[in-house]
Amino acid sequence: MTTEFPHAFSPFSLGPLTLRNRLVALPAGTSMATDGVPTHGDQEHFERLAAGGVGLIVGGATVVHPSTTLRSRKLVEAYIDEVVPALTEKAAAVHRHGAKIIGQLCHLGREFIGGESDSPPTAPSPLKTARDAYPPHELSVEEIADIVEGWRVSAANLARAGYDGAEIHAAHGYLPAQFMSELTNLRTDAYGGPFAARMRFLDEVVAAMREAMPEGMVLGVRLSGEEEIPGGMGIEDCVRIARHLAASGAIDYFSITHGTRGKYVKDATHPDAVAVDSAARVRAETGLPVLVGQRIRDAATADHIVKSGKADLVGMARALLADPELPNKSAEGRLGEVRGCLGINQDCRAFDPHLHCAVNAEIGRGRLPGVGVRADTIKDVYVIGGGPAGLEAARVAAGRGHRVTVFEAAAELGGAVRVAARSPHRATIIDVVDYLSGEMRRLGVDVNLGAEIGRDDLAELVDAADHVVVATGSRPDPVRGSGRGPAVVTVDDVLTGRVPDAPGRAVVYDESDGFWPASGAAGALGARGWDPRGVPPLPALASGLPAESVGPLLGRLGSAGARFHVATGLALPLSDDDEVGGLQPVFGGEATALDADLVVWHRPRAAVDGLARALGRRDDVSVIGDCLAPRRISHAIAEGYRVGAEI
Numbered sequence: 001m002t003t004e005f006p007h008a009f010s011p012f013s014l015g016p017l018t019l020r021n022r023l024v025a026l027p028a029g030t031s032m033a034t035d036g037v038p039t040h041g042d043q044e045h046f047e048r049l050a051a052g053g054v055g056l057i058v059g060g061a062t063v064v065h066p067s068t069t070l071r072s073r074k075l076v077e078a079y080i081d082e083v084v085p086a087l088t089e090k091a092a093a094v095h096r097h098g099a100k101i102i103g104q105l106c107h108l109g110r111e112f113i114g115g116e117s118d119s120p121p122t123a124p125s126p127l128k129t130a131r132d133a134y135p136p137h138e139l140s141v142e143e144i145a146d147i148v149e150g151w152r153v154s155a156a157n158l159a160r161a162g163y164d165g166a167e168i169h170a171a172h173g174y175l176p177a178q179f180m181s182e183l184t185n186l187r188t189d190a191y192g193g194p195f196a197a198r199m200r201f202l203d204e205v206v207a208a209m210r211e212a213m214p215e216g217m218v219l220g221v222r223l224s225g226e227e228e229i230p231g232g233m234g235i236e237d238c239v240r241i242a243r244h245l246a247a248s249g250a251i252d253y254f255s256i257t258h259g260t261r262g263k264y265v266k267d268a269t270h271p272d273a274v275a276v277d278s279a280a281r282v283r284a285e286t287g288l289p290v291l292v293g294q295r296i297r298d299a300a301t302a303d304h305i306v307k308s309g310k311a312d313l314v315g316m317a318r319a320l321l322a323d324p325e326l327p328n329k330s331a332e333g334r335l336g337e338v339r340g341c342l343g344i345n346q347d348c349r350a351f352d353p354h355l356h357c358a359v360n361a362e363i364g365r366g367r368l369p370g371v372g373v374r375a376d377t378i379k380d381v382y383v384i385g386g387g388p389a390g391l392e393a394a395r396v397a398a399g400r401g402h403r404v405t406v407f408e409a410a411a412e413l414g415g416a417v418r419v420a421a422r423s424p425h426r427a428t429i430i431d432v433v434d435y436l437s438g439e440m441r442r443l444g445v446d447v448n449l450g451a452e453i454g455r456d457d458l459a460e461l462v463d464a465a466d467h468v469v470v471a472t473g474s475r476p477d478p479v480r481g482s483g484r485g486p487a488v489v490t491v492d493d494v495l496t497g498r499v500p501d502a503p504g505r506a507v508v509y510d511e512s513d514g515f516w517p518a519s520g521a522a523g524a525l526g527a528r529g530w531d532p533r534g535v536p537p538l539p540a541l542a543s544g545l546p547a548e549s550v551g552p553l554l555g556r557l558g559s560a561g562a563r564f565h566v567a568t569g570l571a572l573p574l575s576d577d578d579e580v581g582g583l584q585p586v587f588g589g590e591a592t593a594l595d596a597d598l599v600v601w602h603r604p605r606a607a608v609d610g611l612a613r614a615l616g617r618r619d620d621v622s623v624i625g626d627c628l629a630p631r632r633i634s635h636a637i638a639e640g641y642r643v644g645a646e647i
Helices: 038-053 079-094 141-160 175-180 200-212 237-249 274-285 299-307 318-322 326-331 389-399 418-420 427-443 456-463 491-495 516-527 549-560 610-615 633-646
Strands: 012-014 018-021 024-025 056-063 100-106 163-168 220-228 255-256 290-292 313-316 379-383 403-408 447-450 467-470 487-489 505-510 531-535 568-571 582-585 597-601 621-622
Touching: 024 220, 024 255, 038 056, 038 456, 079 100, 079 141, 100 141, 100 220, 141 163, 141 200, 141 313, 175 200, 200 220, 220 274, 220 456, 237 255, 274 290, 274 427, 290 318, 290 597, 299 313, 299 326, 313 318, 379 389, 379 456, 389 403, 389 427, 389 633, 418 427, 418 491, 418 516, 427 633, 467 610, 487 516, 491 516, 491 597, 505 516, 516 531, 516 597, 610 621
Parallel strands: 024 056, 024 313, 056 100, 100 163, 163 220, 220 255, 255 290, 290 313, 379 403, 379 467, 403 447, 467 621, 487 597, 505 531, 505 597
Antiparallel strands: 012 018, 568 582
16 A cells, blocks of 8 residues: 555544444445335445445435425435335445445425425425525424434344444535525524524434444534525534534544535535635544545545544545545556546436436446456457547447557547646636546557548558447537628637637627536636627527536636526627627517627537448447537446447
């Protein structure tokens, strides 16, 4: 083992548990459950995390009462007897690989995640959230007691399954936090009013769980150091709550995070390690071990946090989806082999129908047979295109022993991702190209840059190769202006600096999908002094973005002076009589003059499919990525992975 990160990879005693290192897989439910019971795919996911080298896994998305289940029943239901055999198998799988496992238990209260419920939302007071359509039912004292009993039964089931501990999810604005906050608890009975009364619900949950848990199990509580909502709880509230709980002697550790629902999964626009200072306060004030997570993506950061004494354990969620082997690779000094998380909240937050990852095709799908195993017949594989699809196909094929050659027309690898990474706050997406480029070197792939393959080259190429992978990507599909009125450019033109120097008024027209390109262009223009206006024909702004990214994006654009015209079409000047063009409301109303010096017209990208069409349908040719149909990074990676595994 390398000594590069001695603090992160030192053992730690958490109550009666001895953890092999300080790295923790944070709660991230898979939604791989049927009728509230985890499936075999869920177990495989947790076993992969344990085999990757973490010291501890905290399993999430586990609910304690029928009043907080989803109609789909995709959340694990810890309170039902049927769940125990599956949890037992999961715990055994984790233990086989030397890790420990804690079950996080949750009641969402007035919040709902991942779908509809046949139960009404419930809360200490009937105050509706801005995120959901319905005001909650105010819990009676009898209903509170029944929910507390659900926590007791759930903790007992974790114990029966051989779990090493349990964690109470009292963060992110869920039911315990709703009781503790003066913003959401307006009760005047024994569960509301003074601090001690607002703590009563959580105190009863702690007592009930301790009664059900044997001596050797640890009990932790997750708290939001900052709720990040107007009037919500902040670090002083968090410290006061932590002190109260620590004084009970029933708690073994705290897990500190920031945010409430819709704010706690920080995308790449947020700084790394945002909750560390809050964790340090709680650790100093209580003397109990503290686990901290949120935008911590590598072992170096974890090592620094532990070394500085700000936390005892360091958690990661999305980073371990991107690469479950991050701990082992880091401990062994194989840092270049770590596949980094892009922080885009794309597939990992969609749950369609369960957990996936944009850069790791195995999450939610499992490992395809043969991946990482030498192929029976070694082939010469030619990959045309050095974007993510082609590079992933090359990586997997080379890992199976094939002789792989990549031809890329540009002077550097990356394709459309390299341009997209120039968008404000999106620079981290180039990490996937850096990782795949490193894998090309490690695996001995022959990479040829500035090597454009034309139709005349195809016959020779096909004769020389046993298999050809076409991954020629896509290009912008520009709108041609009439020559009158404003200049018309693409998003790529903006991001690569091919726009007029003198700033003025700019209209960014998103004909496409409400995804990142148009908003990125608006942000880039605003940063250069332009006055941007966003014009989508859709009735909503940024409708294709992950939910956690929309608010921060619109806040940044609004602060930069951007204005928006939703459900609006754009017409360019077409003749000498039409001097300026106009903005036309999609659902009726009068048009207004365009009044712009520049138009950025974003429309669906066009597939660069000439070579694919020329080759036609053949068993020794695979067509993947944007040249098949322009889509997302996740589609490119998944198709490259599949083809590399099948050759």
